[in-house]
Amino acid sequence: MFTMVYMLQTSYRIQSADRDVAELLNPQMQYSISYSDDSERHGVSVCDSIEDLAGYIAQTGIPFDTDYVVVEVAGESSDEVDEDAHLGARLVLPTEIISVEPITDRLLDMIDAAYDQALAA
Numbered sequence: 230m231f232t233m234v235y236m237l238q239t240s241y242r243i244q245s246a247d248r249d250v251a252e253l254l255n256p257q258m259q260y261s262i263s264y265s266d267d268s269e270r271h272g273v274s275v276c277d278s279i280e281d282l283a284g285y286i287a288q289t290g291i292p293f294d295t296d297y298v299v300v301e302v303a304g305e306s307s308d309e310v311d312e313d314a315h316l317g318a319r320l321v322l323p324t325e326i327i328s329v330e331p332i333t334d335r336l337l338d339m340i341d342a343a344y345d346q347a348l349a350a
Contacts, residue, residue, distance in 0.1 A: 272307030272320025
């Protein structure tokens with residue numbers, strides 16, 4: 230007899246350090262509001278990897294500073310599509326906070342490189 234282990238995919242996002250990360254686990258708070266048309270989607274915006282997150286930040290120009298943190302979450306995919314799916318964002322319903330880390334020089338370098346690559350294209 231064997232046991233199947235179901236692993237939830239981990240994903241990454243940035244957010245202000247003063248926002249309580251525990252809110253991400255509250256189903257009533259798991260919504261994303263569109264910047265462009267004030268619509269609401271069920272799920273929290275994330276990217277699949279740190280590299281994807283850097284590319285997303287470079288392409289969108291979303292504001293952030295060193296008071297922000299990178300949050301790694303595990304969870305299930307939302308049934309809805311992130312408005313920036315074409316840029317690598319997707320919506321998840323987080324069930325676990327894996328880590329919360331400050332923005333590192335490595336991430337800043339990755340954002341700069343992704344921005345340079347986008348300009349060159």
